[in-house]
Amino acid sequence: RIAYVNGQYVPHADAAVHVEDRGYQFADGVYEVCEVWQGKIVDVPRHLERLGRSLSELRIDWPMARKAVEFVLHQVVRRNRVRNGLVYIQVTRGVSKRDHFFPPEHVAPSIVVTARSSNPKAAAAQAAEGIAVVSYPENRWPRVDIKTVALLPNVLAKQNAKEHGGKEAWYVDADGYVTEGGSTNAWIVTKDGVLVTRPAESGILRGITRTVVLDLIQKEGLTFEERPFSLEEAFDAKEAFVTAATSVVMPVIRLDGKLIGNGHPGSVATRLREVFHTATD
Ligand code: PDD
Numbered sequence: 001r002i003a004y005v006n007g008q009y010v011p012h013a014d015a016a017v018h019v020e021d022r023g024y025q026f027a028d029g030v031y032e033v034c035e036v037w038q039g040k041i042v043d044v045p046r047h048l049e050r051l052g053r054s055l056s057e058l059r060i061d062w063p064m065a066r067k068a069v070e071f072v073l074h075q076v077v078r079r080n081r082v083r084n085g086l087v088y089i090q091v092t093r094g095v096s097k098r099d100h101f102f103p104p105e106h107v108a109p110s111i112v113v114t115a116r117s118s119n120p121k122a123a124a125a126q127a128a129e130g131i132a133v134v135s136y137p138e139n140r141w142p143r144v145d146i147k148t149v150a151l152l153p154n155v156l157a158k159q160n161a162k163e164h165g166g167k168e169a170w171y172v173d174a175d176g177y178v179t180e181g182g183s184t185n186a187w188i189v190t191k192d193g194v195l196v197t198r199p200a201e202s203g204i205l206r207g208i209t210r211t212v213v214l215d216l217i218q219k220e221g222l223t224f225e226e227r228p229f230s231l232e233e234a235f236d237a238k239e240a241f242v243t244a245a246t247s248v249v250m251p252v253i254r255l256d257g258k259l260i261g262n263g264h265p266g267s268v269a270t271r272l273r274e275v276f277h278t279a280t281d
C-alpha cells in the first residue's frame with residue numbers, strides 16, 4: 001500500500017508525520033472521507049468544497065491548490081488499486097514546536113492521503129441485516145459543523161455503542177432530540193411515511209451523503225421534513241437509517257435494544273441505498 005505524505009508517495013508502512021505535528025499534539029486539523037465506488041471517487045467537488053470550508057473556519061491554508069489535492073486523491077486510489085473502498089485526506093496546521101498559539105507564517109500545513117479497499121459483499125450483507133444503534137448524551141463542542149480530527153467524543157460514544165451490541169451511537173441533546181451519529185447522519189421514516197432528518201444548520205455535520213439523499217428524496221417524490229426528531233419519536237418510527245461516505249445508506253433496526261418497525265431494514269432505506277449512486281457526482 002502507498003500513502004501520500006507532504007509531497008511524496010511512500011509505502012504505507014513507512015508513512016509518518018513529525019511528533020510535533022499539530023494534528024498529533026492538538027488535533028489541530030481537518031479531514032474528509034470519500035467513498036470509492038466502481039473505481040470512481042464519489043462526490044469529489046462536494047468533499048473538496050467542505051474541506052475548504054473546514055480549513056477556512058480554522059484559518060488553516062490549503063496545503064496546495066485544490067486541483068492538486070484532487071489529483072493526489074486520484075493517484076492514491078489508483079496506486080492502491082482501490083475499486084471499492086475509501087480515500088482519506090487529512091490536513092493539519094503543520095509542524096512546529098508545541099505552543100498553543102498558531103505557528104509562524106512560514107510553517108506549511110501537513111497533508112496526508114491514504115486509501116483502502118473494502119468488501120462490497122460484506123457491506124451489502126450488513127445492509128441486508130441492518131444495524132443496532134445506542135443513544136448517548138451529546139457532549140461535543142458546538143462547532144461540529146467543522147470536520148475536525150478532534151474525534152475523542154465520537155470515539156467514546158461509538159465504543160459505548162459497541163460495548164452494548166451496536167454499530168453506531170446516536171447523540172441525544174439536552175432536550176431529548178437526536179443530533180446525529182458518531183460518524184453518520186441520522187434519519188427516521190414516520191408511520192405516515194415522512195422522512196425526517198435534522199437541519200444541517202443546528203448541531204450536526206452537513207453530510208455529503210445526507211445532501212445526496214435529500215436530492216434523491218425530491219427526485220423520487222417522497223415527503224420529507226428537515227426538523228429535529230426526538231429519541232421517543234425514533235422509537236416509534238417505521239424505519240430508521242444512517243448516512244455517511246463509509247456506509248452510504250445503512251438501515252437501523254434496533255435503538256437502545258428496542259426494535260424499530262418490524263425489526264428489519266425498511267423499504268425506504270433499502271430503496272435509497274439501491275439508487276444512491278444515480279444521484280452522486
Ligand atoms: N464521518 N456526521 C459525522 C459526525 C461524521 O463524522 C460523518 C462522516 C457524517 C456523514 O458525513 P458524510 O456523508 O459526508 O460522510 C456525519 C466520516 C465518514 C468518518 O469520520 O469516518
